[in-house]
Amino acid sequence: MCGRYTWKKTHNGQFRKLVKDPATPAVPSFNRAPGQSHPAITLNCGSPTWKEMRWGNPKNEQGSGFFPINARSETVAEKPIFRQSFLEKRCLIPADGWFEWQVIEGQKYPHYIFSERNEVFAFAGIWTSGKETESGSSFFSVLTRSAASNILHIHHRAPLALTEKHWENWLKQDIDVQALITQTQCGQPRWSATQVSSRVNSTRNNDSSLLEPYSGKQSLLF
Numbered sequence: 001m002c003g004r005y006t007w008k009k010t011h012n013g014q015f016r017k018l019v020k021d022p023a024t025p026a027v028p029s030f031n032r033a034p035g036q037s038h039p040a041i042t043l044n045c046g047s048p049t050w051k052e053m054r055w056g057n058p059k060n061e062q063g064s065g066f067f068p069i070n071a072r073s074e075t076v077a078e079k080p081i082f083r084q085s086f087l088e089k090r091c092l093i094p095a096d097g098w099f100e101w102q103v104i105e106g107q108k109y110p111h112y113i114f115s116e117r118n119e120v121f122a123f124a125g126i127w128t129s130g131k132e133t134e135s136g137s138s139f140f141s142v143l144t145r146s147a148a149s150n151i152l153h154i155h156h157r158a159p160l161a162l163t164e165k166h167w168e169n170w171l172k173q174d175i176d177v178q179a180l181i182t183q184t185q186c187g188q189p190r191w192s193a194t195q196v197s198s199r200v201n202s203t204r205n206n207d208s209s210l211l212e213p214y215s216g217k218q219s220l221l222f
Contacts, residue, residue, distance in 0.1 A: 001070045001155065001157045002069070002070055002100075002123070002142045002144060002157075002158070002159040003033075003034065003069065003099070003100075004031060004032060004033055004098060004099040005093075005095045005097065005098040005123070005159075006029065006030050006032065006095065006096055006098070006099075006112075006211070007026065007029055007032060007038075007094050008030065008096055008208075009028070009096055010027065010028050010039075010094075012094070012120055014120045015094055015120075015122075018041065018048050018164075018167055018168070019041060019048045019049060019050055020048075021050060026038070026039040026094075030206050030210045030211060031099075031200060031203055031205060031206040031210055032055070032095075033055070033203045034055045034056045034069045035054060035055065035058075036054065036055060036203075037052050037053065037054050037055075038052070038053065038054075038140075039052060039094065040052075040053050040091045040092065040093050040094075040125060040140055041091060041092040041122070041167075041171070042089070042090075042091045042127065043090075043171040043172070043173070048167075048171060051091070051127075051138065053091075053127055053137070053138040053139055054137055054138070054139050054140075055069055055139070055140060056068055056139060056140075056141060057128075057137075057139040066081070067081070067139045068081070068141055069141060069142065070141060070142055070143075070144050071126060071141045071142070071143050071144070072143070072144055072157075073124070073143045073144060073145050073160050073181050074145070076143060077177075077178060082126060084128075085126035085127060085128050085141075086177065089127045089129070090124070090170055090171060090177070091125040091126065091127050091140055091171070092122035092123070092124070092125060092162065092167055092170060092171065093122055093123040093125045093140065094122045095121065095122060095123050095159075096114060096115070096120075096121075097112055097114035097115070097211075098112075098158075098159060099111065099112055099113070099196070099200055100113055100151075100154050100193075101154075101155070102153065102154040102155065102195075109195055110195070110197070110198055110200050110201065111154050111193045111194060111195050112193065112194055112196045112200075112210070112211050113151055113154070113158070113191050113192070113193045114191070114192055114193075115189040115190070115191065115192070116189070116191060116192040117189065117190060119163060119189040120163070120164060121161040121162060121163050121164075122161070122162050122167060123142045123143070123159045123160065123161060123162070124142070124143040124159075124160040124161070124162050124170055124181075124184070125141060125142050125143065126140065126141050126143065127141070142159050142160075143159070143160040143181075144157045144158060144159055144160060145157070145158060145159075145160045145188075146158070148188060148191055150190075150191060151193050160184065160185075161184075161188055161189055163187060163189065166180065166183070166184055194211075194213045195213065195214055195215060196210060196211060196212065196214050197209070197210065197212070197214040
């Protein structure tokens with residue numbers, strides 16, 4: 001799954017080439033979390049554009065409006081909660097890494113996972129508009145896939161990452177998205193992972209030290 005991520009290089013040239021608007025609606029962040037607003041790229045009148053959206057939406061008191069933070073790429077086209085968004089409202093979530101917690105004997109050890117070759121990528125996402133969630137806001141969900149073998153010991157799921165050559169096709173309406181997902185499964189970046197400090201557990205912490213390798217004893221439970 002994916003519950004925290006980073007996007008540090010917000011002035012990356014590849015995203016500027018995709019979105020013609022020179023302004024990037026974001027500041028670098030080392031600890032992006034669910035419930036917060038983050039920049040995403042959607043298709044507006046046929047052109048890629050920035051759109052600020054919240055990551056996931058919890059159920060309200062009436063039990064409606066729920067939009068999970070993650071959606072399984074294998075079943076996203078079948079689930080009623082995701083189906084319409086998958087067909088009509090796909091988005092890109094710019095990122096350069098994510099955090100995952102390895103559970104060992106009941107203890108949670110945070111790891112930072114990133115591209116071994118510093119490839120630029122975005123998470124494949126879907127979104128829903130405010131009128132459908134009854135809150136006036138828009139929300140996105142990150143698609144996930146089976147984790148690559150070299151990070152499988154940390155967690156069995158990972159975000160579906162799209163490299164630059166897949167970005168425009170992911171946003172298009174007239175595309176066989178299931179075929180695209182199959183193609184991207186074979187073209188994922190090569191991931192590296194390092195254990196990091198449990199400071200990342202708190203969303204109040206948001207600085208570059210969260211990415212530094214850590215091997216000492218630490219408080220690991222949330």
